[in-house]
Amino acid sequence: QAAAAAARASDLADVLARLQRDRQRREAEARATAAARQAEQARQAAEAEREQRLADQRAADQRVADQAASAAPRATPQRQAAVPVPSGGRALPVAGRIATAWGQPAPGGPHRGLTYTAAGGARVVSPCNGRAVYAAPFRSFGLLLIVDCGGGYHFVLAGLERLDASAGQRLLAGEPIGILGGTGASGGSLYVELRRNGQPVDPRPWFAARG
Numbered sequence: 001q002a003a004a005a006a007a008r009a010s011d012l013a014d015v016l017a018r019l020q021r022d023r024q025r026r027e028a029e030a031r032a033t034a035a036a037r038q039a040e041q042a043r044q045a046a047e048a049e050r051e052q053r054l055a056d057q058r059a060a061d062q063r064v065a066d067q068a069a070s071a072a073p074r075a076t077p078q079r080q081a082a083v084p085v086p087s088g089g090r091a092l093p094v095a096g097r098i099a100t101a102w103g104q105p106a107p108g109g110p111h112r113g114l115t116y117t118a119a120g121g122a123r124v125v126s127p128c129n130g131r132a133v134y135a136a137p138f139r140s141f142g143l144l145l146i147v148d149c150g151g152g153y154h155f156v157l158a159g160l161e162r163l164d165a166s167a168g169q170r171l172l173a174g175e176p177i178g179i180l181g182g183t184g185a186s187g188g189s190l191y192v193e194l195r196r197n198g199q200p201v202d203p204r205p206w207f208a209a210r211g
Contacts, residue, residue, distance in 0.1 A: 012138075016146070016154055016198050019133045023148070089129035091174040092207055093157060094118045094190050102202045112200035113156070113193030120187030122180045126171040127155050127192070127207070135167045141191075145177055155203075156193040 096118030104111040128149035138144040141158040145165060148154055161181030165171060180188030194203035 012141075012156065013198050015134065015138070016195060019146070019148075019154075020198070023133070089173040090206060090209065091125055091127055093127045093155075093192055094122055094124050094180065094188075096122065096188075096190070099189070102204060113191055114203055116190045116192065118180055118188045118190065120180060120182035121161075122188050123176050124157065124160055124178045124180060124190060126165075126173055126175045126177050127157075127203075128153070128171075129173050130155075130171055132165045132167055132169045132171055132177070135163050135165050135169075143178070147171060147177075152197040153206075154195045156191075156195065158191045159189050161188075 094116050096116040098114055099117045100106070100111050100115035102111060102114055126147055128147060130147045130149040132145060133148045133154070134144060134146040136144065138158075143158070143160040143163050145157045145160065145163060146154055147157070157177070159180065160178040162179040163177070164179070165177040171177065180190055182188040192203060194201055194206055
């Protein structure tokens with residue numbers, strides 16, 4: 001659906017507008033089924049409570065039977081390391097330097113985002129907690145990722161050689177979403193644009209607030 005919306009769109013703002021309308025439609029459908037879902041959740045909660053009581057009783061019986069063995073140390077199951085999430089759920093998208101700043105004069109008008117240069121093959125991460133609403137090639141942008149961060153904010157990231165996220169995927173701030181192209185210490189270039197309600201805004205205060 002995102003790819004179809006992009007094909008019909010005239011520019012990036014139109015893509016975001018279409019994605020926003022699609023999101024509002026999905027939210028309306030979700031609200032329409034909320035009552036049935038709540039009833040099912042209540043049933044499941046009651047069933048889970050009953051199963052928990054039975055499990056507690058079985059555990060108490062087992063503790064009595066295995067009182068001697070319970071003192072022995074037990075191995076702790078290994079868990080996958082959690083993705084580090086900066087305070088506020090915000091992360092710099094790539095380890096590099098800003099080559100073109102927000103508002104800097106450019107042939108088409110003031111620069112509407114940030115352009116980072118980084119080592120070729122550098123890892124790119126999601127700048128916020130949110131959902132990937134577009135992850136595919138788009139016109140001159142090449143491979144393009146748009147992340148819905150909530151509150152009317154969308155991050156646009158372009159210049160990736162490889163995308164490791166797909167449309168509809170939930171993302172955490174700092175979670176890898178792709179790889180930059182190029183080679184060498186400064187062979188890659190990542191364009192980052194932050195939009196609020198479809199309008200480009202300066203992303204630097206967003207990153208400054210990440211804690």
